[in-house]
Amino acid sequence: MKNYTITVNGNVYDVTVEEKTGAGTLQRPSTPAAPAAAAAPAAKTEPALQKVSTGGIEVKAGAAGKVFKIEKAAGEQVKKGDAVVIIEAMKMEIPVVAPEDGTVAQIEVTVGDAVEAGAVLATLDPA
Incomplete structure (x- = not known):
């Protein structure tokens, strides 16, 4: 399991990526990943x-x-x-x-x- 922070269209997300451990099996997280607080989109003028x-x-x-x-x-x-x-x-x-x-x-x-x-x-x- 690897954790990354990514930005898509100005929105920031914390994601957890599952890694394959063998022939088609996946490791599953024990708890769902919580989304990061999204940053304001680029077109939005209201700041946090x-x-x-x-x-x-x-x-x-x-x-x-x-x-x-x-x-x-x-x-x-x-x-x-x-x-x-x-x-x-x-x-x-x-x-x-x-x-x-x-x-x-x-x-x-x-x-x-x-x-x-x-x-x-x-x-x-x-x-």
Whole structure:
């Protein structure tokens, strides 16, 4: 049995692959593999959000790509849906938006940075 993490169309999955042990017999897992939390598809602009210990909110990339533009700076007010960072993936500009109203506490990336899906791009303080 081997475990792999794969990404298909921007969705991340943890999979377990059965190995053949002889002439047509398979090893079966004793428990079914649990699916991984799927990352947001590349076309989706709503980032995953998670409360952080400082009381802020992490704004995460929904897809892997390159930081194309930073729309907001630390200290700026944002409304839910405002673009905070724009990433470029597959020749498309994908806005990563504020999940709720607040103030930008910190921008964690710079223009040109390569980012993976789920990477923290910015932190917001709730309004």
